[in-house]
Amino acid sequence: xxxxxxxxxxxxxxxxxxxxAFLWALKSGQFDDLDGASERxxxxxxxxxxxx
Amino acid sequence: xxxxxxxxxxxxxxxxxxxxxxxxxTASLNLLVNDVHCAQCIATIEKAMRAEPGVVDxxxxxxxxxxxxxxxxGAADPGALVGSLDRLGYPAVPxxxxxxxxxxxxxxxALLRAVAVAGFAAGNVMLLSVAVWAGGSSGMAESTxxxxxxISALIALPTIAYAGLPFFRSAAGALAARRVNxxxxxxxxVCVTAAISLAELLAERPDVYFDAALMLLxxxxxxxxxxxxxxxxxxxxxxxxxxxAAQPATVLRPDGTREFVPAHAVRPxxxxxxxxxxxxxxxxxxxxxxxxxxxxxxxxxxxxEAAMPGDRVHAGTVNAGDPVTLAATAAGDGTLLNEIVxxxxxxxxxxxxxxxxxxRAARLYAPVVHALALLAFAGWWGFGGLPLRDALLIGVAVxxxxxxxxxxxxxxxxxxVACNRLLRNGVLVKAGDALERLxxxxxxxxxxTGTLTFGRPEIxxxxxxxxxxxxxxxxxxxxSRHPLCRSVLRTAGPAPxxxxxxxxxxxxxxxxxxxxxxxxxxxxxxxxxxxDGSSPDGPELWLRRPGRAPVRFRFADRLRPxxxxxxxWLKRQGFGVELFSGDRAPAVRSTAExxxxxxxxxxxxxxxxxARLDALQQAGRHVLMVGDGLNDTPSLAGADASxxxxxxxxxxxxxADIVFQGDRLESVALAIRTARRARRLVFENFALAxxxxxxxxxxxxxxxxxxxxxxxxxSASSVAVTVNALRLGRAGRSPFA
Numbered sequence: 001x002x003x004x005x006x007x008x009x010x011x012x013x014x015x016x017x018x019x020x021a022f023l024w025a026l027k028s029g030q031f032d033d034l035d036g037a038s039e040r041x042x043x044x045x046x047x048x049x050x051x052x
Numbered sequence: 053x054x055x056x057x058x059x060x061x062x063x064x065x066x067x068x069x070x071x072x073x074x075x076x077x078t079a080s081l082n083l084l085v086n087d088v089h090c091a092q093c094i095a096t097i098e099k100a101m102r103a104e105p106g107v108v109d110x111x112x113x114x115x116x117x118x119x120x121x122x123x124x125x126g127a128a129d130p131g132a133l134v135g136s137l138d139r140l141g142y143p144a145v146p147x148x149x150x151x152x153x154x155x156x157x158x159x160x161x162a163l164l165r166a167v168a169v170a171g172f173a174a175g176n177v178m179l180l181s182v183a184v185w186a187g188g189s190s191g192m193a194e195s196t197x198x199x200x201x202x203i204s205a206l207i208a209l210p211t212i213a214y215a216g217l218p219f220f221r222s223a224a225g226a227l228a229a230r231r232v233n234x235x236x237x238x239x240x241x242v243c244v245t246a247a248i249s250l251a252e253l254l255a256e257r258p259d260v261y262f263d264a265a266l267m268l269l270x271x272x273x274x275x276x277x278x279x280x281x282x283x284x285x286x287x288x289x290x291x292x293x294x295x296x297a298a299q300p301a302t303v304l305r306p307d308g309t310r311e312f313v314p315a316h317a318v319r320p321x322x323x324x325x326x327x328x329x330x331x332x333x334x335x336x337x338x339x340x341x342x343x344x345x346x347x348x349x350x351x352x353x354x355x356x357e358a359a360m361p362g363d364r365v366h367a368g369t370v371n372a373g374d375p376v377t378l379a380a381t382a383a384g385d386g387t388l389l390n391e392i393v394x395x396x397x398x399x400x401x402x403x404x405x406x407x408x409x410x411x412r413a414a415r416l417y418a419p420v421v422h423a424l425a426l427l428a429f430a431g432w433w434g435f436g437g438l439p440l441r442d443a444l445l446i447g448v449a450v451x452x453x454x455x456x457x458x459x460x461x462x463x464x465x466x467x468x469v470a471c472n473r474l475l476r477n478g479v480l481v482k483a484g485d486a487l488e489r490l491x492x493x494x495x496x497x498x499x500x501t502g503t504l505t506f507g508r509p510e511i512x513x514x515x516x517x518x519x520x521x522x523x524x525x526x527x528x529x530x531x532s533r534h535p536l537c538r539s540v541l542r543t544a545g546p547a548p549x550x551x552x553x554x555x556x557x558x559x560x561x562x563x564x565x566x567x568x569x570x571x572x573x574x575x576x577x578x579x580x581x582x583x584d585g586s587s588p589d590g591p592e593l594w595l596r597r598p599g600r601a602p603v604r605f606r607f608a609d610r611l612r613p614x615x616x617x618x619x620x621w622l623k624r625q626g627f628g629v630e631l632f633s634g635d636r637a638p639a640v641r642s643t644a645e646x647x648x649x650x651x652x653x654x655x656x657x658x659x660x661x662x663a664r665l666d667a668l669q670q671a672g673r674h675v676l677m678v679g680d681g682l683n684d685t686p687s688l689a690g691a692d693a694s695x696x697x698x699x700x701x702x703x704x705x706x707x708a709d710i711v712f713q714g715d716r717l718e719s720v721a722l723a724i725r726t727a728r729r730a731r732r733l734v735f736e737n738f739a740l741a742x743x744x745x746x747x748x749x750x751x752x753x754x755x756x757x758x759x760x761x762x763x764x765x766x767s768a769s770s771v772a773v774t775v776n777a778l779r780l781g782r783a784g785r786s787p788f789a
Contacts, residue, residue: 004196008203012176019172026164036114042091 070146071130078108080122081130083144085137088117093142100140104133119144160280166215167273173211174266177204178763181263185760201253201260208262212246215269218276233411234460237418238272241265241451248448259445264452264762271461271770278464301333302326304377315367318383326371326378335387336378338363343373344534355509355535355591355607358559358574368682372534392658395686408485409734410463417459425450428753442755449757453748453765461770462737465777470730473780478713479723480698486709488734490693490727492674496622497665497687499679500633500643503697504615506715507680509536509591509607511543521603523547525595528561528572536593536607537561537572560593571596578602590639611643614788618717619647621788625724628673632656632664634683661687678720680704693727695720721788726780733780737773744769 025031073079088094094112097119101110106127111120121133130146137144180200187197216239223235245265252259303313304323315333318324323339326332332345344356347369356372359365365378368389429447432438438446471481481487501507511517522544529537530549541547553563560573571578571594578594580602591607622629631652633640640654653660665687668675677684677691681704688694688707696708705711712719748765751757757765 004199008180011179012203012207015172015176019168022168023165026161026168031161031164033113033115036094036112039091039094039114043095 073125077125078122079125079130080120081133081146083119083121083134083137083146085112085117085119085142085144087142088112088114088119096140097137097142100136101133104128104136107133160277163218163273163277163280166218167270167277169211170215170266170270170273173207173215174263174270177207177263177266180204181763197258198253198256201262204260204262205250205253208266209246209250212242212265212269215273216242219269219272232415232418234413234417237421237451237454238268238460240422241454242269244448245452248444252445259758261448261452261762264766267763267766268452271766275461275464278468301380301383315383318380320380320382320386322380324378324380325375327375328371328373330371332365332367332369332371332378334378334380334383335364335366336380336382338365339377339379341374341376343371343376346370346372389682392682392685395658395662408463409488409731410459413459413738421451421454424454424749424753431753432755438755446752446755449755449762450749450752452762453752453757454745459738459741461773462741462777463734465774466730466733466737466780469777469780470726474710474723474726477719477722479719480711480713481709481723482711483709486693487727487730489674490676490709490724491731493627493676493693493724495628495630495668495673496676496678497661497668497691498619498629498631498649499677499681499684500631500640501609501635502680502699503678503684504631504643504647504717505609505611507609507699509539510610511539512606512608514543517603517605521595524570524597525572525593525603525605528553528563528570531555532561536591536605539607540593540605567598569598580604609639611646612715612717614717616647617788618721619649621721623648630664632661632687634681658683658686662690665690676724677708679708695723718788729780733777737776740772740776741769744772 071079071081085097088097094114097112098110101107101119101121104123106123107121108124109120109122112118113120119137121130123130123133134144134146180203184192184197184200186192219235219238219242222233223239226233226236242265245261245268249260249262249265301313301315301318302325303311303318304325305311310325318334324334324336328343338359338361340361342361343359345359345365346356347366359373359376364381365371366389367383367387425447428450429443432446433440433443436443467487470487474481498504514522522540525540526544526547527550529540529544530547531537531553532555550563552565553561555561556573556577560571560577562569562571562573564570573594575592575594578596580594580596593605593607595603595605619629629649629651631640631644631647631649633643633652633654634656635654637654640652644650644652653664656664661684665675665677669692674692677687677694678696679688679694680697680699684696685704685707688696688704693710694708695710695712696704698705698711698713710723712723744765748757751761
């Protein structure tokens with residue numbers, strides 16, 4: 001049963017990482033414009049060099 | 053006609069109130085841009101704005117139709133940026149994000165955070181509970197079980213305190229107003245469950261319900277979030293009104309200089325210059341200049357009307373001809389535009405009295421459930437002779453089992469599926485309870501121009517026209533943007549345009565000179581007297597050329613192809629159908645007769661439509677309003693449910709519950725059918741939840757419910773309700789079937 005003392009915190013930690021990732025995504029505005037995100041993939045960005 | 057359209061850029065002073073400045077030297081401005089629709093619009097705006105000197109970033113939010121501009125402070129002039137947006141064809145209005153709809157979006161984000169936290173907690177606690185349940189049969193040590201329960205408590209209690217807040221707040225609010233809502237039984241069940249579980253844990257006993265409480269919270273939060281999403285899709289009337297009212301006016305000072313003034317600040321009597329193509333900012337009388345006025349925003353009428361000095365023009369209409377000077381008679385609150393908006397707001401308040409199905413269910417549900425739990429507890433303690441603790445546990449089990457988890461999901465799950473299905477068919481449902489209200493409708497009030505018809509004139513009797521007349525007319529018409537001329541072009545097909553075409557405002561076009569002059573325009577322009585037997589019965593154009601009798605082109609607004617099918621379907625389904633139009637009587641009569649509508653009224657003003665709507669509602673009818681113009685806006689806001697085509701006026705779309713894209717009216721039938729099916733599914737879901745209660749409550753009252761059974765039963769009923777809602781997503785038959 002000593003294994004539990006490692007496994008339970010490990011499980012909780014992984015869950016918390018997922019939760020933190022989601023809350024970060026929410027806070028950084030990734031859910032602000034759901035319609036725009038689906039349209040933006042259609043925009044050609046060949047002359048844009050912001051990603052280089 | 054060729055007068056350059058002046059960019060109505062507001063002076064920089066006006067914008068400075070909206071500019072935010074950061075410490076690192078960037079300034080930013082938030083703009084409402086109503087005409088953003090697609091990827092192309094996003095790319096055009098962002099590319100153009102980023103190319104402007106000094107601009108650091110430009111980001112369009114398509115969902116909210118907004119643009120955020122950032123630039124190095126001092127390196128760019130916000131007024132010039134807005135001006136160049138305007139030249140791109142995207143008129144923009146500044147707003148301050150704090151003042152607009154901040155509350156709604158904050159609520160949504162807070163709820164989503166609560167969903168995430170509750171989901172995380174429910175998943176992990178369930179993991180521990182499964183271990184406990186499995187351990188129960190394979191001999192788990194007492195101390196291990198206690199450890200699991202303690203960890204569960206450590207996760208569950210803070211989560212309940214945080215994620216339960218939306219329910220606790222709403223329940224407290226309802227109690228303060230001496231009402232009962234669905235959140236009251238939810239709050240009581242969650243709190244009592246958590247408290248009892250903690251007490252059990254401290255007493256080192258096994259009946260701990262943290263998993264059930266968290267599952268409950270998670271499912272309910274998902275339902276609540278879906279509900280808020282369907283409602284959050286709409287932008288408030290006030291936001292879009294700002295776009296119309298913020299049009300600056302060009303006032304002529306007595307010394308002849310010009311000055312930009314916010315429309316609401318123009319004093320009656322001031323002289324206002326309106327450039328060609330500009331929206332008229334105030335109500336006023338024309339002092340000088342002859343033009344044509346596009347009144348489509350106010351009346352839905354597609355054909356612009358001529359306006360002479362002395363004529364009254366209204367704010368919100370567009371000057372489609374030459375520049376004119378007005379003497380302002382009313383501005384801001386006094387204009388016809390604002391009167392319509394006020395009517396709409398007043399009418400909207402009547403509708404907010406609607407009580408949603410879920411809340412009506414809650415009024416019945418909460419007292420019954422609480423009485424039941426109390427009875428079970430009192431019965432076992434007082435008469436059954438159980439110890440206090442056991443009787444209390446039974447009461448809690450009844451509360452958990454009956455907690456309206458399935459009920460909380462019953463309505464939002466169906467609504468989300470119904471709205472998504474409609475969205476795939478180009479129908480946008482903007483109000484959360486719109487489908488409920490639409491399902492109860494028994495009378496349909498239709499607008500004519502732009503709703504039953506396309507709202508643009510088409511040539512009548514093309515076969516009777518000679519080809520050479522048509523192509524000659526087209527060679528002149530190509531020089532004008534008047535709707536009738538465009539219609540001639542559409543009918544004639546591509547034709548070379550003569551270069552010597554002159555336009556006489558409010559009269560017509562001419563080409564050539566002297567004896568060879570060809571004219572296209574109204575009957576006075578072409579020298580046709582009123583007594584030649586062909587009285588005007590709608591829009592018309594005349595073509596006059598040397599040595600020939602004038603040729604007449606008649607125009608009519610064409611019905612949408614499935615208008616008749618829609619009216620027939622509505623009548624077959626037993627709806628009362630009425631036609632109310634601001635158009636002239638002959639046109640409305642012929643439309644009504646061709647569609648088989650007996651009840652119709654022509655030349656109806658916005659207040660007339662609203663009065664008829666009130667009369668119907670007083671008589672106990674539930675009315676669906678279908679309309680597209682600003683003149684329909686009060687009725688759209690006041691009707692039990694309302695639908696507007698996406699081609700309609702912006703304000704009409706804001707007031708309407710449902711907006712459909714495309715030319716086909718079958719969307720209206722589809723929306724009604726979907727709403728009715730959704731209502732049936734909601735009732736089925738209520739029945740499912742009730743049936744589950746009928747099965748589970750006796751078990752709980754009898755004291756046979758363990759934490760395992762409670763958790764399993766609750767999940768099962770929630771899943772059953774959700775699966776039932778998904779049945780709506782399957783494609784149906786043709787809407788008119």
